[in-house]
Amino acid sequence: MSDQATPATGASLIRTEGLTKRFGTVTAVDGLGVDVAPGVVGLVGANGAGKSTLLKMFLGLLTPTSGRASVLGLDVATEGERIRERVGYMPEHDCLPPDMSATEFVVQMARLSGLPRTSARERTADTLRHVGLYEERYRPMGGYSTGMRQRVKLAQALAHDPQLVLLDEPTNGLDPAGRDEMLGLIRRIGTEFGISVLVTSHLLGELERVCDSVVVIDGGRLLRSSSTADMTAVSSVVVVEVDAGEEDLAARLRRDGLGVERVGRLLEIGLRDDGIYDLVRDGAADLGIGLVRMERRRHRMAELFAARHDEGGDVRVG
Numbered sequence: 001m002s003d004q005a006t007p008a009t010g011a012s013l014i015r016t017e018g019l020t021k022r023f024g025t026v027t028a029v030d031g032l033g034v035d036v037a038p039g040v041v042g043l044v045g046a047n048g049a050g051k052s053t054l055l056k057m058f059l060g061l062l063t064p065t066s067g068r069a070s071v072l073g074l075d076v077a078t079e080g081e082r083i084r085e086r087v088g089y090m091p092e093h094d095c096l097p098p099d100m101s102a103t104e105f106v107v108q109m110a111r112l113s114g115l116p117r118t119s120a121r122e123r124t125a126d127t128l129r130h131v132g133l134y135e136e137r138y139r140p141m142g143g144y145s146t147g148m149r150q151r152v153k154l155a156q157a158l159a160h161d162p163q164l165v166l167l168d169e170p171t172n173g174l175d176p177a178g179r180d181e182m183l184g185l186i187r188r189i190g191t192e193f194g195i196s197v198l199v200t201s202h203l204l205g206e207l208e209r210v211c212d213s214v215v216v217i218d219g220g221r222l223l224r225s226s227s228t229a230d231m232t233a234v235s236s237v238v239v240v241e242v243d244a245g246e247e248d249l250a251a252r253l254r255r256d257g258l259g260v261e262r263v264g265r266l267l268e269i270g271l272r273d274d275g276i277y278d279l280v281r282d283g284a285a286d287l288g289i290g291l292v293r294m295e296r297r298r299h300r301m302a303e304l305f306a307a308r309h310d311e312g313g314d315v316r317v318g
């Protein structure tokens with residue numbers, strides 16, 4: 001889809017240093033330093049964490065209070081216009097004119113981004129086909145479902161053939177099926193079209209599924225930035241599933257000196273050393289209990305927030 005060169009491997013997609021944005025007494029983004037490689041990148045944080053503010057700074061639409069940021073190697077403070085030529089933006093809220101069709105709207109947005117009329121029409125048809133709105137493209141948008149409206153917003157972000165798209169909460173308001181479709185589309189934008197994506201969400205589980213890397217922010221500060229694989233890497237907990245007698249086995253293993261927690265039919269055991277596998281096998285055999293499964297558990301991204309949000313924070317696992 002994109003015939004423009006994406007940044008060379010190793011080059012940063014987005015890079016920030018001490019990036020800060022204050023609105024009066026509110027610090028929306030607080031000394032953020034990240035270096036993100038091209039690909040599908042998730043930006044995770046609770047409501048109010050500073051995600052939308054960051055996207056607007058990346059587009060050069062909001063001036064940082066201090067610090068610096070570059071997008072596709074361009075400085076947000078001085079090269080906003082050049083950034084916006086190369087970057088598509090899907091805002092969180094929509095203001096789609098109800099009497100306009102998707103085609104009219106996307107053509108208009110493509111023209112605003114500088115495409116000549118004929119290319120704007122061609123690109124609009126292509127893009128609406130990619131997002132699955134080709135059949136309905138001449139219908140007034142007032143009659144569209146939330147999912148269709150989200151896809152129009154996505155199409156307008158892609159219409160001028162950007163190198164990067166910034167998607168602000170694209171799954172908001174969608175039912176599980178609509179969310180899956182949107183996540184599939186986002187993945188395809190990255191893999192099939194070669195366009196980098198920065199996608200925000202407060203639903204951790206969904207970004208885990210489609211992103212190559214994830215940046216986690218909380219209260220405008222960086223909590224973590226790493227590849228999704230690293231973030232969900234094996235943890236130091238061994239999960240044991242048994243066919244029965246889990247309480248007996250738990251008691252036996254505790255007597256053996258292991259830290260054991262029961263979660264329904266599962267036992268979660270802190271990994272002390274590899275000797276625990278033998279202790280579990282021996283214990284189960286002595287008690288005549290069948291072992292169904294024993295494995296190192298993978299981290300869930302939700303655990304990253306556990307310490308900060310265990311008192312009712314609104315980060316949810318999708």
Ligand SMILES: Nc1ncnc2c1ncn2[C@@H]1O[C@H](COP(=O)(O)OP(=O)(O)OP(=O)(O)O)[C@@H](O)[C@H]1O
Nearest residue numbers: 023026027028045046047048049050051052053054
């Ligand atoms: N123009 C503004 N004036 C004053 N405060 C603002 C402004 N924009 C954002 N804020 C504040 O900055 C903080 C971060 O807001 P931001 O919208 O970036 O968060 P977010 O992570 O995108 O959350 P949401 O998903 O709810 O939009 C919030 O406390 C918000 O109230």
